Amino acid sequence: MSTRFVIGAALAAIAFATPAAAHDPGDVVTPHFAQQIPNIPGKTLTALVVDYPPGGASVPHTHAKSSFIFAYVLSGEIQSKVNDGETQTYRAGESWFEPPASSHLVSRNASQTKPARLLAVFVADSDEKELTTPIK
Template sequence: MNARFIIGAACIAIATAMPAAAHDPGEVVTPHFEEAIPNIPGKTLKAVIVDYPPGGASVPHRHAGSSFIFAYVLSGEIESKVNDGPRQIYRTGESWHEPPASKHLVSRNASNTKPAKLLAVFVLNSDEKALTTPIE
C-alpha cells in the first residue's frame, strides 16, 4: 500500500477510519506493511512510517484496545509520554513499546529545526478498524 495519509504523528490509522480533522495536518503516515499472522488466528501485524516535520506533534490519543505497539526511531528525536509514564526523548536507533489500549499523551518531534521519522509496528485484532482515537 503506497498511499500516504496526513494525520497526527502517532495517531496512526491505516484505513480512512479516522477523520482527518481530528489530527494536526503536519504529520505524514505511510502504511508500510499489513499481513494477517497465519499462526495466530484473528491477529494482524501492521507497520507504518511516521514522518514528523520540525516541531510536529499529534493530539493526545488512545490506541486500539487490542494493539500492542513497538516503536523504533529511524531518524531524529521523538518525545513520547504513554499512560502514567514519564516524558522521554528517543533518538535514532532507540525504541519503546506500548501495551494495548494505551493513552499516548505526548507524541512529537523533539526538534523545531530537523525532521524525525518513526517506524510503528502494531499487533492487533484483525477486525480493528481505527488504530487510534483522539482523547477529548
C-alpha cells in the same frame, strides 16, 4: 489477485486512514505493511511510518484495546509519553513499546529545526476498526 493481497491492501487502507486522523496537519502517516499473522488467527501486523516536520506533534490519542505497539525511531528525536509514564526522548535507533489500550499523551518531534521519522508496528485484532482514536 490473491486473497492475501486484497486483505493486505484493505488493512493498509484502514491503517492509513485511522492514524492520520489522530495527527496534526503536516504529519505524514504512511502505511508500510499490513498482513494477517498466519500462526496467530485473528491477529494482524501493521507497520506505519510517521514523519514529523520540525516542531510537529500528534494530538493525544488512544490505541486499539487489542493493539500491542513497538515504536522505533528511524531518524531525529521523538518525545513520547504513554499512559502515566514520564515524557521520554528517544533518538534514532532507540525504541519503546506500548501495551494494549494505551493512551499516547505526547508524541512529538523533539527538534524545532530538523524532521523526525518513526516506525510504528501494531499487532492487533484483525477486526479492530480503528487503531488510533483522538482523545477528546
